[in-house]
Amino acid sequence: MKGFGLALTLIVYVFARKFYQRFSYPFFVPVLTSTVVIISVLFISQYSYEQYMKDVSPITELLGAAIVALGYPLFKQREVIKTHVVPILSGVIAGTWLGIESGRLLSKAFGIEELLVYSLLPKSVTMPVAMEIADEIGGIPSLAAVFVMVAGISCVAIGPYLLKWLRLHHPLEIGIGYGSAAHVLGTSKSLEFGEEAAAISSVSMTLCAINASFLAPVIIALFG
Amino acid sequence: MVKQAFCILAQIGVLYLHYFIGSLIQKGFDLPFSGSILGMxxxxxxxxxxxPFERFVEKGANVILAHLPLFFTPATVGVMIYFDLFKGSGVLLVIITILSTLIVLVGSAYTTRLVHKARERARG
Incomplete structure (x- = not known):
């Protein structure tokens, strides 16, 4: 059944979106619900994973165009970004450092082996850069990609409760938080809070990626 | 209606072209950044x-941005082949990842708030 994967993904997405519009709880974000449903269907039907990935290649191919499209809110909100350069930079630097340090210290506390720790550290950075960083500091790139996904999904599912509880609801705070912690997934979440938050999130995501590429090897060299 | 759909598709094609050029640059210079980020x-x-370029891409960009989660779904489904990792002590790795991610979320947002507030106060 060639093309089953593509049809499945499109249909599940349409329903997941409708479902989220009806029940807008953070846990029901379309990425998470569609992923759970699709994985379940693939398991139950014993449809091959390789074939699924082949089926959905048109969507995967368009992901590149989708990320390019994030430059549009960035352009429309360029004045807002210019005004807030200092808070954005401070948030991004704090976020990158916290991400690497908290990952390193928690792993140490739990006694995780180094190969795994090095794959986990760049989790908040956009996937291709995270894989590159993992490779650079001695981790496994494909494993790093999995942690990037875990970070992204958990952040958009749990994050909104935390931000609400701590009353962090300024577009600046939302954008920087999601962009620094959950890369592109966080940026697409920020879009729910408006164009301004999304633009700030795109900037934070990009700056975090650049910042982490420099910071991760330095922290590893200093503290191991 | 047909004309509208065609226009949106063509505009998405323009966005895709950026991604394509970004990928060429990435490969050409062997950069650690993805073609999509360079394209952006x-x-x-x-x-x-x-x-005037805005007019030629506005519709396509808005359509694609409205459906961003769709484009990430195959990548997140990809996590399924690593299910074994999450068994046993692997659960610890997932817990660390989630905790550390939430620390980044709150830490960066809070830093921004402090700096933003301090600057507003300084300005009076």
Missing amino acids: LLFFALLTVWK
Whole structure:
């Protein structure tokens, strides 16, 4: 059944979106619900994973165009970004450092082996850069990609409760938080809070990626 | 209606072209950045230097941005082949990842708030 994967993904997405519009709880974000449903269907039907990935290649191919499209809110909100350069930079630097340090210290506390720790550290950075960083500091790139996904999904599912509880609801705070912690997934979440938050999130995501590429090897060299 | 759909598709094609060029640059210089991120920066630069360009991409960009989660779904489904990792002590790795991610979310947002507030106060 060639093309089953593509049809499945499109249909599940349409329903997941409708479902989220009806029940807008953070846990029901379309990425998470569609992923759970699709994985379940693939398991139950014993449809091959390789074939699924082949089926959905048109969507995967368009992901590149989708990320390019994030430059549009960035352009429309360029004045807002210019005004807030200092808070954005401070948030991004704090976020990158916290991400690497908290990952390193928690792993140490739990006694995780180094190969795994090095794959986990760049989790908040956009996937291709995270894989590159993992490779650079001695981790496994494909494993790093999995942690990037875990970070992204958990952040958009749990994050909104935390931000609400701590009353962090300024577009600046939302954008920087999601962009620094959950890369592109966080940026697409920020879009729910408006164009301004999304633009700030795109900037934070990009700056975090650049910042982490420099910071991760330095922290590893200093503290191991 | 048909004309509208065609227009949106063509505009998405223009966005895709940026991604394509970004990928070429990435491969050519062997950069640690993805073609898509480079494409985004290129797209932003083009919008900034050539104002009328916005009209040629606006609709396509808005359609694609409204459906962003769709494009990530195959990548997140990809986590399924690593299910074994999450068994046993692997659960610890997942817990660390989630905790550390939430620390980043709150830490960066809070830092921004402090700096933003301090600057507003300084300005009076």
